[in-house]
Amino acid sequence: MRTVSTLAVLTTAVLALTACGESQPAAAPGKSVILITPNPVGTNSFLQLSVKGAEAAAKEIGASFKLYESKDPTSIAQNLDAAVRAKPTVIVGVSFSFDDLFATVPKQHPGQQFLQVDSCAKGQQANLTCVSFKEHEAAYLAGVEAGLLSKSAKLGVVAALDSPFVHRWIDPFFAGAKSVNPSAAGTPLYVGGNNPFSDPARAKSQAQSLTGQGVDIVAAAASAGNQGVFEAAAAEGAKSFGVDVNQCAQSPGTIIDNVLKHVDVAESAAIKDIAAGKGGGVKVYGLKEGGVGVNALDDDVAASKCTIADSPDVVAKVKQVRDDIVAGKVTVADPLAG
Numbered sequence: 001m002r003t004v005s006t007l008a009v010l011t012t013a014v015l016a017l018t019a020c021g022e023s024q025p026a027a028a029p030g031k032s033v034i035l036i037t038p039n040p041v042g043t044n045s046f047l048q049l050s051v052k053g054a055e056a057a058a059k060e061i062g063a064s065f066k067l068y069e070s071k072d073p074t075s076i077a078q079n080l081d082a083a084v085r086a087k088p089t090v091i092v093g094v095s096f097s098f099d100d101l102f103a104t105v106p107k108q109h110p111g112q113q114f115l116q117v118d119s120c121a122k123g124q125q126a127n128l129t130c131v132s133f134k135e136h137e138a139a140y141l142a143g144v145e146a147g148l149l150s151k152s153a154k155l156g157v158v159a160a161l162d163s164p165f166v167h168r169w170i171d172p173f174f175a176g177a178k179s180v181n182p183s184a185a186g187t188p189l190y191v192g193g194n195n196p197f198s199d200p201a202r203a204k205s206q207a208q209s210l211t212g213q214g215v216d217i218v219a220a221a222a223s224a225g226n227q228g229v230f231e232a233a234a235a236e237g238a239k240s241f242g243v244d245v246n247q248c249a250q251s252p253g254t255i256i257d258n259v260l261k262h263v264d265v266a267e268s269a270a271i272k273d274i275a276a277g278k279g280g281g282v283k284v285y286g287l288k289e290g291g292v293g294v295n296a297l298d299d300d301v302a303a304s305k306c307t308i309a310d311s312p313d314v315v316a317k318v319k320q321v322r323d324d325i326v327a328g329k330v331t332v333a334d335p336l337a338g
Helices: 007-013 045-060 073-086 096-102 135-149 171-180 200-212 223-235 263-275 312-326
Strands: 032-037 064-069 090-094 114-117 128-133 154-159 185-190 217-221 239-244 255-261 282-285 292-294
Touching (some): 045 064, 045 223, 064 073, 073 096, 090 096, 090 263, 135 154, 154 171, 171 185
Parallel strands (some): 032 064, 154 217, 217 239
């Protein structure tokens, strides 16, 4: 996913263009769902979840499903224009990459329903539904695990970008660790470059830099680049954390747990609501709503292939902290809130 500050300018310029790799679609009869991703799906677990959720919802409501994969800000705008021309039941845009476009396009097309997943454009229109998550709550729980399990008290995060949104996986992780181990120190490094969310080589290099500094637990927050982090951690005998889905099987014995985000479930529910005429507003999913979590909270954690299953005392502590957050006894600061 990339930021798209230039998209507001591009919106007008691309109105006559069609989707990349797609011929201009004609309006289809019946219900239909079009999902637009900011990058090719590939091995990006977050985008894979978004496809899964949209496909499931389309099947439940008896709608057709089309996926438009974008490559850059220009193709995002092109794909959105093509989707608007198709007049589907709902157009789904994934991530903050749609913030600029969804601040203008829904207003220009009041009869079309839009859904933004994982962010919400400013000046939200009535025909734009938003689904967002409290990732910081789950990242805090992962930090608690890291603080209790680290032998060096040196922790690291390899993240895609140095942005307020991505810091939701960084700052709370370090805060959770310090809550149980005051001597814990955290160092974040960033993938950056031309493809920060899909660059395993750069992610691996950053993870190697961290382990070279004595970091023994490296959390991965680099989307499709996470595999590089896991490889670096495994080579140095360090541990890691995954994100979005259970990634423990990708590097057995290396990954402690995962900062889970149930994008597919929340997205599917929102699409079904929109199809039923109950669109609009912002739906936020945190620990209380079951929208985020860690594998340690699952009843079948023993089957997760995550190493946290070998530390029942840590699992018990994580469940206690989860309960305290849900009850309001512990408040996790949100980096997006400033």
